Amino acid sequence: MPNYLSNLKPNFTPGSISLGKIAKFQYALTLKDELAAKTITRQESIDLLEDMLVIREFEEMIVKLRSGAYDPCAGFNYRGPTHVSIGQEGSSVGGCFGIAGDDFITSTHRGHGDSIAKGCVAIRAMSDERLKSRIPGIKTTSRGELVEAALEDHIYRTAAELFGKEAGYCLGRGGGMHIADFTAGHLGANAIVGGGVPIATGAAVANRYLKNGKVVLCFAGDGAYANGVVLESLNWAAMDQFTNHLAKDHKFGTPVIFAILNNHYGMTHRTEDEVMGIHTMARRAAGFADNNMHAEVVNGMNVLAVRDAVRRAAAGCRDGKGPYLVELSCYRYYGHSLSDPRNEYRLKEEEEAWKAVDPIRTFKDELVAAGVMTAASLEALETKVRDRNARASARAAASPDPVAEDVIKFMYTDTSAEIVPEAYQNAPIVKKEPVIKRQDGQLTYKDAIKEALIEEMKRDARVVLYGEDVADYGGAFKVTKDLLEAFGRDRVYNSPISEAAICGTAVGGAMAGTRPIVELMYMDFALMASDQISNQAAKWHYMSGAKVEVPLVIRASVGGGKGYGGQHSQTLESMFAHIPGLYVVYPATPYDAKGMLKTAIRDNNPIMFVESQLLYPMKGAVPETEYLIPLGLADVKREGKDLTIVAWGPAVWDALKAADLLAKDNVSVEVVDLRSLVPLDMETVLRSVKKTGRCVVASQCIDIGSFTGEIASRIMMEAFDYLDAPVMRVGSKNGIAPQSHILEAAFLPNEKDIVAAARRIL
């Protein structure tokens, strides 16, 4: 009995749609009011100012460093970006004060303020033990001294990261545009505009699934809200299935707050009256949720207003009412970077007008007016912040650089989920466990994959599965049929047709503690998600200095050979093998598919798991007992002594057929199934080629730029003296997959092409 059958009747009743109202600038309280209402403490209000001062001082240091005018770091040459957010402190600090210390944020290339604010808030909320673990060797037991030391250490690690030092939060691998501190709930600044928004969304969906009560505050600029993946993410977060009848007893909206840092410029273009048709960013919410995501427009120059709005949003999120959207209208006093003089696109008068509502100056006035601080205590606080920043920055500038030999260290992690935490072991079967029937011990390639998915989802409840039409329908190729019934919609759900968000949310989900498996119906669609795959999934382990692992599997199936034409037939693993940080595997047999997928799901690296629709019905022996196949281990599918054929994917079968043909002429062929492009097992390839002296490398990739060239070149470099003939390559024609069966047969390589290549070197 199907899980859910739609019964949508035509309904053309005349009427109109009301988009409701989006409140703006409703906050009318003073600090005095909030103190009286006990919605803020005196210390908290001082902390608000202190953190804004820390950010302002820190970013003014960057400006001064560029002109050699920052005395504490005299002689230090700062190389790197200068995307300062001076003027936006109210939004960064107000936002981070609106969430809890262990909530998450994502941030942007202009994210020093967000990062500093999040760290300060998190540190003040940390236990003594956690604070001590952050500062090795600290002796004091005084809470005040511990916090003070941790704050100074926070500035030190932030500065060190900007300075590219080993002491930086990301060991100098990320820099200011990719700064992240996962121990403080900072899931990363993102230098791809909008790139962090699906990560925030995915982390929030993970929070929702893990029921950990955490909220994600997603900072992104107004410019990002023209980017496709951002709009995909808004839609994703607001999906009905999280809150309607499909969610059954877990109706809980995505706990994410989209905080639009509307500084009114995308680099230098105006968003409001130039590149967009809306004059209030908050309107975006109306397009994605009937409740407008509780959107409101907030004065981002007023730290109290921002704090108030985000606090209310966070509370709503924890109540399952997410997602929320707040537009924080603010201003950056400097240009996009220090090389931007601003005078090409805006007036001095505009800048002066915004500076007149400077978040720091106006809040100082409030503190004095509320009797919390005096001129003298303000000055003392400013001096303390200035001196502390100076000490931390000077120490950072003088700290050791990373070792050059470590340049590609941290590209991959060698860890895997060998042990499942108790809470996630033996995941419950919601309804019924799918039965996969064997015939003579054989399974189809498709069922082998399905069996791996079932076994691993049972083993570890952190494993979740989503993609287009994978739930009720069981996937376009029925690989995931019955998995929804087995594991429930929290773990198996349909995604919108949003490939970038499919992959991006998986990154966020992986960062937040789940282990997503996502399906891309056709590998061609991976190009829609190329930023999220290549710049996010692949890079975060390295860019964070190995501070975060991104355990996710992207299952992408290749449609070539079905007459589906140019946009549904591509074999693209060579492209992704070129992206460092990503594993790329492509099993050719049911046995390998199951064993490798199980390993991939347990591995803590992001993995592009390529499948072939042509191979789905292919049968092969698959043992019922559990087994794993290590990634990065080639397999000799047939032994021989005269010629090696290295292949992967469907080309393995062509290679085996070619071996049969050549055997008729007494040519003994060894077939090496690469199975995994990254990591690459050259040892097995070289061992074979050293034996035979001849090699044909075959895949279904088109020849130009194909990974076959990489294999050939490695053989040339590492086994030249063993070669009795040049290494040959066989691939698809250098063209676009055609629809016509006649043309596609000519386009794809087959066993005859491999035999022809072999004959040229025999």
Added chain:
Amino acid sequence: MAQILVMPKYGQTVEESTIVKWRVKEGDAVHKGDIVFEIETDKATMEVESFFEGTLLKILVGEGQTVPVTSPVAFIGKPGEALPDLAARPKPEAAPVPAKAAVAGPASTEARVPAQSGTSAVSIPSSAPSLPPAPPTAKRLFASPRARVMAKNSALDISRMPGTGPGGRIIEKDVLAFMEKNQVTAIKITPAAKQKAIHKGVDILTVRPSGDGGRITESDIDRALEERPKVMSKMRQIIAERLTRSATTIPHFYVTVAVDMTDLLSLRKRLKEAGKAYTVTDFILESVVLTLGEKPAFNSSTDGKSTRWNSSVNLGMAVSLEQGLVVPVIREADRLTLKELHEAAQALALKAREGKLRPDEMSGSTFTISNMGMLNVENFTAIINPGESAILAVSSTFPTPVVRDGKLVARDIMKITLSSDHRIIDGAQAAGFANAIKAKLEDMELWKSLT
């Protein structure tokens, strides 16, 4: 289609030749190998044979006419067939023609066929410049890396193996076949010898074994290495080049005279006792200087077209060193007294032995003396230093029975042999020059006046 007979280019530098005689007439049958016509080059007359079968259809160049080499001279074909259009024929080229006799001569690049009469149907192209033949390109050896390594590790020379791979590439199979054919695995060789052969690239098939039971030992490999060609020193290579050029481009002839040195040796002894030390060489040098003043042709040079006389006598003295031959030069020897000549010769010889000669002290000689007097030789001939017209070879002095005034007496006889460039010096001149030196060496009055 009719074939074209051309004027052969029988020497590399032959530019044009003359038809002396046609052996066949138009309309006669011609067989491959038949002598068709006779030609005269600048030095020789020779016969030209046909490479074609057929009938001599048309003679283009009559007897007595001179045409550039490779120009068409006749057509051979079937009777009645149309004659080829020579205008459409590629220009004659200086491709090597089977040579019977190479005749040297100056090359010129312009030559024109004399106007022909009665051959209105054909135009005769002028000859193309004659170019030196392209040096044979070193044949690149195509062998797979695997085959190379296998050959190397088997201590075999891969270049001897026939290749059967694509494009004639030597592949593993060829190495294995070669090894089987040569029973390489049956070759007995000590492990150390094998390692050395591999390391030094010695082909073990070329090594003569000396060990027990025909085993190749390390010393056999060492011997093979000793037998390898070794690159000559730069100095030796220059010597080789210069001497080869001289011996192959200068027509040498030789005149030997016997000089009675008895009186001069006595005089030298007396002078030495009197504190004036002269060497035999000094007297020879002085004799040559004086003679060169009398016979300027010997202080000249030629390029085969002109002669050039040198007003100064710059005397080269061949000095044998361990590393080769050097020829220090006594500049303006004609201006020096015997004593000065002695001092200059001593100084240069010393410098030569110490290897301190400057380049300008080894160049610019106008006449050279090669003295092997101290080396116990009866007689020898020397090769002219390029740029000079003669060289004097001085041999050892031996007590020799000679007839003097009808009586057999023992005299100290030294043979000197003059090598001359026949292009500018004839026999009588050379005889005169040699005898003039002899006369001076035997003239004690002369030496008394000079010492």
